[in-house]
Amino acid sequence: SYVLTQPPSVSVAPGKTARITCGGNNIGSKSVHWYQQKPGQAPVLVVYDDSDRPSGIPERFSGSNSGNTATLTISRVEAGDEADYYCQVWDSSSDHYVFGTGTKVTVL
């Protein structure tokens, strides 16, 4: 089965840039989506199709995808960005949806 690997945690100072990676075999050939989940809340889609943002998501959230790594970038980090972040793809070989292991972003 297809596996997506994320770093368990990322720490960043307010106003700086956070980069969260999502590793998978030839992930650059897939569409990658990213979710933000705050404690006790449902996930929220923040980036879809590698780099597009849903309505209402700040431009500070951006994404890229190439080779074996996709990246979610959060620019000018704010305290409110502290959350867990998950990447997700669809594995066409199994018709299964796959989530990454998740990354906890801590704002220092």
Add this chain to the structure above:
Amino acid sequence: EVQLVESGGGLVQPGGSLRLSCAASGFTVTSNYMSWVRQAPGKGLEWVSILYSGGSTYYADSVKGRFTISRDNSKNTLYLQMNSLRAEDTAVYYCARARPSSGGGDSFDYWGQGTLVTVSS
């Protein structure tokens, strides 16, 4: 406004059954791809099942043969029938609407608030 409201969670003994419901508003369940995603306490997200608009269904290996996804068009509601429940099925279960992707892989653009299922004796 799009809304998804889950219900039906609770405490069930190992080997027991439970049916979760997800009432949708602001869109038609029949015309969309609908999915269930779960999250065990303190753990990450795990995809469970999807029901495509055409009626095809797919399941995670961990639940295949035990869980059944379905919908009621008249009630605009998605269901998850869970049988032969195990302790490892304990989780918050979310229903989510899938947003078709131009690249051939859907994202989940709307989520319910989740319902907790606890499997324990």
